[in-house]
Amino acid sequence: MNATSPGPLPAGILDREDVRRALAEHxxxxxxxxxxxxxGLSQNRIAAACMLTPGKVSNVINGDTQITSFEVVCRIADGLRIPGALLGLAARPWQDTGDESVEPVVDESPDIESDDVPWRPEITVSMAARMTRSDLVMDRRAASKAIAAAAVGGAALLEPLEGWLLDEPAEAVPVALPNGRLGRRECAELESTARKFREWDHKYGGGLRRKAVIGQLAEVSDALRDHQSRIVEERLFRVMAQLAGMAATMSWDSGMQLKAQNYYKAALRAAHAGGDIEFGTNVLAGMARQMLYRGRPKDAADLVRLAQDGSRGRVGPRVRAMLYTREAWAYAAMGRVTAFRRATMQATEVLHEAGDDDAPYWIAYFDEAELAGVTGGRLLDLARQDPAKHAEAAAHEIRLALEHRGAEAGRSHALDHIGLAETLFLMGDVNGGIEQTHTAVDAAEQTQSRRVRDLLAELYPYTVGKDANRGLRDARDRIRGLLTT
Structure with missing residues (x-):
């Protein structure tokens, strides 16, 4: 791919100095x-190529509208086949493959379940084995398709999860299995490895470590295909649940929404098979968070309700408090401010019961700092609609989170700084927003999280405008520089 053969554009147009200068300046x-x-392109042809309306293109040309969305900039590059370097972007996917055709992209992961698949342990093992096998051989093209595939919602999501409410998994179908050789020492080593992977995810996000987690999940699935003692089998299912849950989070963090959802389903089944009610509750909360990020608050609320119904009286205060924050998040996304405040207050009250409890290590992160960060983020959501009412409160909560957790929090630390930067811009504190943007980019550079980069892209429009000063332009260049690497 080169500038003289640009897809729908006539040969040579991208060699013009005035075109290159305009592209570089966005x-x-x-x-x-x-x-x-x-x-020779009409407004309609430009609009169709870039997935914009003709009216939008007309408004841009007339100076009535500016393109400030990083995602729209990428659509323009891909639709008109403009090499990424001309727009300050990384090489676009079609440049890497040399394929200029536009084709529908679907997820190639196996159809792992429907609402009539029994909740039996051996089926859970089979699902995990199939998913990991497919994932470990995934090439770049398959990864691009996985990123484009959308997560499902509604009944298609909720119905297959109803088995979570069963008191016990269905009886396994008798089958001759080779004797397993794992003992308690090997189980302890696997549990320690799962814990280390979680630390990686918390600090760095998905990225390259996703494959390592999936590889370990495949090993545990293989071990469960053998006949293990009841104690070893239960511990292995709990390890499988944790690994599948991390694979889900890392897949989601890498933009693979449908794969993440399938790993979450496997994690929930594994937690059920291992009798780990608390972690199963955590899995459903993770699925709810994914739905919230995908703009589906009703699905998220239904998932939280399912988690609460299946865990009532059986989980500790940190897990209960975390569920209340997911509920509050859903209310905020639906614009139900009073319900949001009530659920947030319930989370605060329940968390006070935790003290120095012996909660599982994977929920130990949920403390006052995490509650403040989550609350600040939700207030920021509300502030985007009504800055005067909610922006100052959002800034207060996010600053509380930053006071109590630093760079060691990795992804959460970066998200806090990005949120505070946007809040300051909403409050009209441009200089504070600029300073905080630089801090946010510094923090974002330390993680491979796609979620962090997605939120940086949402910060980008605040740095763009006809009256943007030098400070805003510098902040914009830093955001763009990170998003294009």
Whole structure:
């Protein structure tokens, strides 16, 4: 791919100095005018290629609208086949493959369950084995398809999870199995490895470590195919649940929404098979969080309700408090401010019961700092609609979180700084927002989390505008520099 053979654009148009200058400055009014004048493209053709409306293109050309969304910039690059370097972006996927065709992308992961699949231990093992085998041989093209596949919601999501409410897994179908050789020492080593993987995820996000987690999950699945003692089998299912849960979070953090959802389902079944009610509750809370990030608060609320119904009286205060924050998040996303405040207050009251409890290590992170960070993030969601009412409260909560957890919190630390930067911009504190943006980029550079980069992309529009000063331009360049690597 080169600048002289650009997809829908005529040969040579991207060699023009005025076009290159407009692209480098993200001056899309000039870009579109030049494409019309020298490239022979109509407004309708530009709009269709970039997945914009003709009216939007017209408004951009007339100077009535500016393109400030990083995601739209990427759509323009891909739709018009403009090499990433001309826009300050990384090489686009079609540049790497040399394939300029546009084709529908679907997830190739196996169809692992429907609502009529029994909740039997051996089926859970089979599901995990199939998923990991598919994932470990995934090449770049398959990964691109996995990223594009959308997570499901509604009944298609909820119905297959109803088995969570069963008191016991269904009896396994008798079958001759080879004797397993794992003992308590090997189980302890696997549990220690799962804990280390969780530390990786908390600090760095998905990235390259996702494959390592999936490989370990495949090993545990293989071990469960053998006949283990009841105690060893239960511990292995609990390790499987934790590994599958991490694979889900890391897949989601890498943009693979449907794969994440399938790993969450496997994690929930494994927790059920291992009798780990608390971790199963945590899995459902993770699924709810995914739905919230995908803009589906009703699905999230249904998942939280399912978690609460299946764990009532059987989980500790930290897990209960975390569930209340997911409930509060769903209410905030639905604009139910009073319900949001009530659920947040319930989370605060329940967390006070925790003290120095002996909660599982994977929920130990949920403390006052985490509660403040989550609450601040939800207030920021509300502040985007009504800054005068909620922005100051959001800034207060996020600063509380930053006071009590530092860079060692990895992804959460970066998310806090990005949230505080946006809150300051909403409050009209431009200089404070600029300073905080630089701090946020510094923190984001220490993690491979796609979620962190997605939120940075949402911060990008605050740094763009006709009256953007030097400080804003510098902050914008730093965001763009990180998002394009």
């Amino acid at each position: 001056d899309f009014a000039a870009v579109f005018k030049l494409l019309k004048k020298h490239g």
